[in-house]
Amino acid sequence: DIQLTQSPSLMSASVGDRVTITCRVSQDISNYVAWYQQKPGKAPKLLIYRVSALHSWVPSRFSGGGSGSEFTLTISSLQPEDFATYYCQQLNTFPHTFGQGTKLEIK
Amino acid sequence: QVTLRESGPALVKPTQPLTLTCTFSGLSLSTRGVSVNWIRQPPGKALEWLALVDWDDDKFYSTSLKTRLAISKNISKNQVVLTMTNMDPVDTATYYCVKGTYYDGLDVWGQGTTVTVSS
Helix, strand or coil: CCEEEEEEEEEECCCCCCEEEEECCCCCCCCCCCEECCCCCCEEEEEEECCCECCCCCCCCEEEEEEEEEEEEEEECCHHHHEEEEEEEECCCCCCCCCCCCCECCC | CCEEEEEEEECCCCCCEEEEEEEEECCCCCCCCCCEEEEEECCCCEEEEEEEEEEEEEEECCCCCCCCCCEEHHHHHCCCEEEEECCCCCCCEEEEEEEEEECCEEEEEEECCEEEEEC
């Protein structure tokens, strides 16, 4: 199975900060990586697919990038509603594995 | 509007099987590229991808769980069923039914159903 390793696992930041979460993958996944946001007690929501395509509800302060073995999710200016847990997922090869998650907390 | 709703038992005894049903609306599982996935999340832990059935009735499973899982679809009922055999307390989790579009992520999630495995 393809392994996805997110870093950091836990991040503390302030409103207005720029933050980047990294997802490292163990094998080639082309550009088939997605990112999800999950708030406590809620189902995850798709943020980004195919590395950098924003889902319809996603504000432009979110962006995705990367290639090869490293992909990133960046939030340019954190808003209070962005504090959540974020997961990456690869959709290139079955099984469609997830990263272990990054919890973004208020500093 | 696409919606998915999971249903099934909240409590299962160890060694018993679990059957979960996903009932959906607003999507056609006959449309090329469309899939229904099952994802689970143990309390306080990460998401785990379990299984997928697609428009062409292809089925794919988690490597570690494939001997215990079976997924099927019933187009006429707008349902996808997941069966997991030999349940164990470590299978305690929230189970999500999710619509996917190949390569484009899991874009519509059900609310999830919590399953506890305990005697």
